[in-house]
Amino acid sequence: MEIAATSTVSVALQSSRLLHAFSRKLGSSSSLRFGFFERKYCVGSSRLRVSAASMDAVTAEKISPPASFLDKRETGVLHFVKYHGLGNDFILVDNRDSSEPKITQEQAAKLCDRNFGVGADGVIFAMPGVNGTDYTMRIFNSDGSEPEMCGNGVRCFARFIAELENLQGQHSFTIHTGAGLIVPEIQDDGQVKVDMGVPILKAQDVPTKLAGNKGEAVIQAELVVDGESWNVTCVSMGNPHCVTFGKKGGPNLKVDDLNLQEIGPKFEHHEMFPARTNTEFVQVLSRSHLKMRVWERGAGATLACGTGACALVVAAVLEGRANRKCTVDLPGGPLEIEWKQEDNHIYMTGPAEAVFYGSALL
Numbered sequence: 001m002e003i004a005a006t007s008t009v010s011v012a013l014q015s016s017r018l019l020h021a022f023s024r025k026l027g028s029s030s031s032l033r034f035g036f037f038e039r040k041y042c043v044g045s046s047r048l049r050v051s052a053a054s055m056d057a058v059t060a061e062k063i064s065p066p067a068s069f070l071d072k073r074e075t076g077v078l079h080f081v082k083y084h085g086l087g088n089d090f091i092l093v094d095n096r097d098s099s100e101p102k103i104t105q106e107q108a109a110k111l112c113d114r115n116f117g118v119g120a121d122g123v124i125f126a127m128p129g130v131n132g133t134d135y136t137m138r139i140f141n142s143d144g145s146e147p148e149m150c151g152n153g154v155r156c157f158a159r160f161i162a163e164l165e166n167l168q169g170q171h172s173f174t175i176h177t178g179a180g181l182i183v184p185e186i187q188d189d190g191q192v193k194v195d196m197g198v199p200i201l202k203a204q205d206v207p208t209k210l211a212g213n214k215g216e217a218v219i220q221a222e223l224v225v226d227g228e229s230w231n232v233t234c235v236s237m238g239n240p241h242c243v244t245f246g247k248k249g250g251p252n253l254k255v256d257d258l259n260l261q262e263i264g265p266k267f268e269h270h271e272m273f274p275a276r277t278n279t280e281f282v283q284v285l286s287r288s289h290l291k292m293r294v295w296e297r298g299a300g301a302t303l304a305c306g307t308g309a310c311a312l313v314v315a316a317v318l319e320g321r322a323n324r325k326c327t328v329d330l331p332g333g334p335l336e337i338e339w340k341q342e343d344n345h346i347y348m349t350g351p352a353e354a355v356f357y358g359s360a361l362l
């Protein structure tokens with residue numbers, strides 16, 4: 001009979017006296033009870049060969065340790081690192097050896113489940129670059145859908161690449177995404193500053209079916225949601241955003257008072273947004289300080305949204321509510337956003353942190 005035991009237990013079991021004690025406790029003739037012991041403690045690095053004939057005449061011989069439970073499964077396992085950017089959390093996968101994601105959209109949705117999986121707002125794949133870029137980033141939302149871009153995700157991506165490539169200090173990468181070229185730069189203090197590119201305002205490119213009211217852009221336009229009129233500005237950061245500072249003719253929003261779970265899905269699935277939409281609800285604290293809550297397409301209420309923070313600064317500038325450089329308070333913390341006049345690009349600066357390494361069973 002072979003019994004595997006935990007390393008602590010196995011050390012103890014090397015003393016046959018102690019094994020006698022275990023066998024007396026468990027019942028020397030009961031393989032069933034010993035079976036229970038085996039199941040309960042069979043996670044270790046040491047094996048004992050025990051004579052089945054008599055528990056009193058035990059010969060304990062240490063043989064080579066097998067792979068631990070954590071190392072032993074090579075197939076059906078996804079190795080990952082969990083990161084977050086202001087509480088917007090992602091499962092990062094090293095996919096540099098292939099241009100096909102290592103898991104399907106259905107598997108990603110299961111992994112993101114906070115009760116039955118790892119729990120995350122999305123899964124991000126670090127892939128080989130295309131068209132001369134260093135890397136490609138793809139992401140699946142927690143519902144399994146694939147967005148074009150993710151602002152907090154790209155900061156996590158940059159830190160993940162730095163870990164994988166063992167890079168220290170300041171570094172910048174060119175990253176191909178569904179929103180085009182994105183360039184994050186890791187700063188000396190560990191924060192990541194990202195060139196998020198140029199915002200897209202043309203209604204059909206956002207996309208929204210709302211008619212352009214400032215040229216082809218939709219700025220402070222009326223959107224009826226569940227019988228109530230809201231003022232919205234539509235901006236794409238590669239992915240679609242609907243930004244609102246409140247209802248038509250109503251007071252400025254107090255974002256803490258919103259019932260996001262109720263109103264969020266009504267914006268997300270509104271018929272005016274053929275690709276669904278992310279929605280940012282914004283409160284103006286000053287011309288350089290904004291506060292927002294977000295309902296994300298494919299992920300629901302999250303603690304932060306980087307593309308959303310960029311989109312709302314663009315909307316605030318276009319609506320004449322704020323300056324081009326703002327601090328945006330999100331439920332998970334602040335982001336620094338600047339929409340530069342010189343190049344029309346938006347720059348986002350914020351943190352990204354690794355929180356744990358893991359292996360998920362698929």
Ligand SMILES: N[C@@H](CCC[C@H](N)C(=O)O)C(=O)O
Binds near residue numbers: 150153298302306
């Ligand atoms: N949280 C992200 C945005 C992720 C994608 C979004 N849910 C979508 O479907 O467009 C961010 O930080 O930008």
